[in-house]
Amino acid sequence: MTKVILFVLFQFFAFLSFAQPNLVPYVHPLIGTEKMGHTFPGATVPFGAVQLSPDSDTLSYEFNGKYNGDVYRYCAGYKYEDKTIVGFSHTHFSGTGHSDLGDFLIMPTQGALQLNPGVASNPKSGYRSAFSHANEVAEAGYYKVKLDDHNILAELTASNRVGFHQYTFPKSDQSHVILDLMHGIYNYDDKVVWTYVRVVNDTLITGYRQTNGWARTRTVYFALSFSKPFKAYGQQSQDKPQVYKGFWRKFDQTRNFPEIAGKRIRMYFDFATQEGEKIKLKMAISPVSQENALANMQTEVPHWNFEQVKTQAQTAWNRELSKIQIDASEPDKVNFYTSLYHTFVNPTTYMDVNGQYKGLDQNVHQANGFTNYTTFSLWDTYRALHPFFNLIQPARNNDMVQSMLTHYDQSPLKMLPIWSHYANDNWCMSGYHSVSVLADAIIKGVFKGDAQKALNACIATSNHRDYEGIGEYIDKGYIAATSNSTSVSNTLEYAYDDWCIAQLAKKLNRQDVYEMYQKRAQNWQNVYDKSIGFMRPRLADGTFKSEFDVHSTHGQGFIEGNSWNFSFFVPQDPATLVQYMGGPKKFATRLDTLFAMNLPDMFFAETEDITREGIIGGYIHGNEPAHHVAYLYNWTGQPWKTQERIRMILKMQYKPTPDGLGGNDDCGQMSAWYLFSSMGFYPVVPGSEEYSLGSPSVKNAQIKLENGQTFIVEAINQSDQNVYVQKVLLNGQPLAKPTITHSDILKGGKLTFYMSAKPMKK
């Protein structure tokens, strides 16, 4: 009885929350699935552990034994360009530039059993199916597609840790569900280290899989429940025969076996189905154990009501999306809420309902008083995503910082994460940008934990002499070109990170630390060649490297960028950089040149992660290092150029179409850039309270803060032509300079932009 009442109450509150505007229709998960966006179209809840999504292909079927482009191409498992779907797997990155995951592929089929995926050019060669975008629906928390070759309608939804499948079959005595445990993303021959499956009864199986991929040592446990008992089941192992075959001698290991273990296992489950019969599956995952996976399922989805799970997922999405309510054009609303959706996909929950998770030390830990998260793409996300969370998701960002500190505690190196997922650091990209995230969260008052401990973790990480030239950087003030292939960008990024540590130390009254790191923060000057006015690789003897190309992104001492872009990377001190580069006027002219230059085709062939559309002139928006650059006009006395460029980038780099993202979304960093910029302000230098103003593209945005305040951005006379800002009032008072602070926003109030078609060149 109590249960019924609670359920009714729940429905009532769910209704209440829908009394808010329904923003879910503005989310188009297919945006970014074509070309370079690397987003996935499937079902997930905000920051959910499960991302249940179609894989249109992966590396598994074409791998030639070498690192090749497909590692990159199928980062999200799905490409809008593809004509077939292999199946639906439960873990996906959103927008990354390297691949992994793709755990536990499920595919419903019908007709003669096929246990290999087949090839895209001939889908009938395997269990995969042709499909059409006309029969595909992708919503926040829901995905639907017709599998043409099997005449099966597939629908997917999810709770945090459970993927919920609903398959509508035709009448058939040969209906099957395939569970391909060899499938994975970034799936070279030896990725699957070991797989164990236990058939508990005719509707439940549990097991685990250990992989050696981008994450070197990763185990995911599962529990898979069927709404209808399977008639029979079996497997086809691709394993080499074992030396000892006791098990095989005593039991049939291909049909109706009680358990199976090996490296290369594909299972099937047989059903007879009536026309239109729905078979539902729940797949729960856990980083800890089969038991925890089962408990996750029983806690989150103890029933078979697909619609209820879908409604809960979409209610959860709407609750998050409603934190910002905007008035804008319909296409802009799609861009905005899809961006908001993409920022709330990662980082992902990484603990079971009982709070257990696998730590970086490969031990099981208990998260006490916080939600443990993983999937930290920090080189990307320190810039705008975590600052965005500090504004919109401070409670979660507090937990994310806590998660990073537990990572530090469990690290055998005693280092904060670089790029971490699933109890592993893959060490991707450069810098030690965790320190930026920690500093920003502490300086903005978001982190409620032990700030001194956080500072100590920053100090330890930044003094890890063995790591990527840090020792030389400390000794010399820069990394020599002969020591490291990305010596210049490393030096620049360390210098910025050190500035963050200095600000944090200042906040925490650690004067000695502040002074030391403030000094280290100047190290950018050591790789600036005044003679040419560019950042440039320097040799150990102090001279600059002679052969040098300011346009090329390869072999010039930079990572994912060229000197043209990276020379602007001094977010901690644009004013001094402006002076170094000849003063405001010359600096502005350089920015003009950047946005206007013509790069040779050769450049695109050599550059990762971006399409031609990801570049405006020489400004590379598809990669991150220049994300603050358009705001630098604000330091030259020509803010109208910032306004103009921002509106241009918003327009050109974000479109409400599958190919709408010009580069990898990078776990939400691209989207967070959009969200800030479309509301008229941007954190040029995370680690400070200051936002630099640009030109909002929305007419109105209401930001509902966790502290109960509302901050409103209003753009008077807004239009596509009126990209220039005439004046800005904060709570009715004109601003003296084009900045506001985090504290200004937290107080609530209104920021009013007066827009015009003419630049205010005063």
Added chain:
Amino acid sequence: MTKVILFVLFQFFAFLSFAQPNLVPYVHPLIGTEKMGHTFPGATVPFGAVQLSPDSDTLSYEFNGKYNGDVYRYCAGYKYEDKTIVGFSHTHFSGTGHSDLGDFLIMPTQGALQLNPGVASNPKSGYRSAFSHANEVAEAGYYKVKLDDHNILAELTASNRVGFHQYTFPKSDQSHVILDLMHGIYNYDDKVVWTYVRVVNDTLITGYRQTNGWARTRTVYFALSFSKPFKAYGQQSQDKPQVYKGFWRKFDQTRNFPEIAGKRIRMYFDFATQEGEKIKLKMAISPVSQENALANMQTEVPHWNFEQVKTQAQTAWNRELSKIQIDASEPDKVNFYTSLYHTFVNPTTYMDVNGQYKGLDQNVHQANGFTNYTTFSLWDTYRALHPFFNLIQPARNNDMVQSMLTHYDQSPLKMLPIWSHYANDNWCMSGYHSVSVLADAIIKGVFKGDAQKALNACIATSNHRDYEGIGEYIDKGYIAATSNSTSVSNTLEYAYDDWCIAQLAKKLNRQDVYEMYQKRAQNWQNVYDKSIGFMRPRLADGTFKSEFDVHSTHGQGFIEGNSWNFSFFVPQDPATLVQYMGGPKKFATRLDTLFAMNLPDMFFAETEDITREGIIGGYIHGNEPAHHVAYLYNWTGQPWKTQERIRMILKMQYKPTPDGLGGNDDCGQMSAWYLFSSMGFYPVVPGSEEYSLGSPSVKNAQIKLENGQTFIVEAINQSDQNVYVQKVLLNGQPLAKPTITHSDILKGGKLTFYMSAKPMKK
């Protein structure tokens, strides 16, 4: 202060316990290490989880990709015949007929670093070392050997879960400790599935290794502590390069790395040593986690006192050995106490100090109120080892039965163990002899748990129709020769096991079950061919197979035995068998023939597990099926022949030399036969309270029972010639027939044999 007092008290009690006779010197662990015994010479405590022992070679270095003899030859990792030692690993079977384990090989070396083991024919080709038996000492709980090639003295001891190494080095700047994580017993190319190692600090490393061997899915976690910080460390991976090398790019993974993961890892640790400097290592293992391994170490051996651990190990051994105190010749005492030692090596503790263990379902479980054991070689050990435990180790056997029932609970098949180790069943050998162990323990009042549940587990196991012909056996009363290659021995063993279930059901007042299984227990009659008087393969149509050889052990329908031996396998009803075979006189003549026949050389070439010395005439003592046969003369009215044969077998099959065992010790079964028989009684039919009397070889044996009683066996006029029993008195009363019961013994008292050189043919 309290600690000191406790320690003094402990030493005092340790002294008190040594006030018992010191029996440790009678244990010669080298017995059985030559030829077929398959025992290991290293250090372990009674029923300990760690068996720290030298490996003289294993399959790893010579494997040719096929199941070959070395899987068998190196079951215990060490062969007395070998001239070199590869190193010291921490897990070993004792006396098995198949191999596995060999986890975590440690080898101290000196001079130029070598990271491959090299070959026996040229030990200097690797880290292995030549050694001499003259420099080798093997005691219960202690092992010592001089490693000639490195001039290092190696000493080993152990607690339950910790292997303790003490290495005395010469002066050298190039002293090393090798940790070979590729090494294993039964080590074919793909056995090591995954290895993870974490260097916590310069004296501690932790990690785990997952293997796919005889146990299909097995993970052992470890914590390894060094008494002295290593100067440097490194590894040489034999792995294929990974596709993604982020880690390798950022860190040197060959020297002083923080962690490493892969399939093929060999590590080294460097030291500078003074002349005679001792470096000590503690290696703790766990089936659950690195943390548990560390807790096991910290709980069991929180210090570096090698002598203390050795003393504790030997005190523990003496406590167990003292449960039976005998008067016998010195060689007989060596045989007796070494047998007692070998019976107390397996089964092994399989849980951590906190009670956690990995279950058959691959989940972590908590052992509540019992010690969880593994290593159940039940086809062997149901015969005499578990009955021996019911007498000498009832508390432990109660826990072993509990462990078997938890195995049943965790089994996806709902079957009791067949041959289980480390959360796996390897399904080795035939029958479902767990039921015999359960019935014997319950009927003898040893098992304190839920007896009805145990009976239900027996019933479920025996009705698993898919398993090894059980369905056909139930339907037809026998297994057809065409269905199963060991159809006759399976039928015979099932019939005996069914009799056990019937006895258990009777005890528990389950009349219907009793009747059903009493009927099944007669099924041996269905494979007895009266026309030839032998057990014989039968076809599905009821006729007997025409081509048939009663001497051959291959392809005749029997496992590890021929029809000659297996035709006597009706332990549940010798009286009826005697009638079937023509009455007492003819039956006795057949037994005479068995012991006197000459088997062709061909027989030995074809037969596993035994040497020529393991056979007396056609009686095969080196394998188990005939272990009760010498006692069957007691059913023919010619008990003096039992007496004569038993004394002959005791003499011929057990010698106090490395080659002293004529067949595999089989986890203590061979030894348990010796112990019973040397005390004059034997459990011909486990599941009954009855022991059949033979001829004791001891002069006197005092059995100190757990209930506080003492039962004494006394042999008046004992000598090597006086093998015949003139009369037997139980507490002064003559026995009417050559049997005593378990209850007789439990009451305490004295069994007096009057020995003579002449048979009592009355």
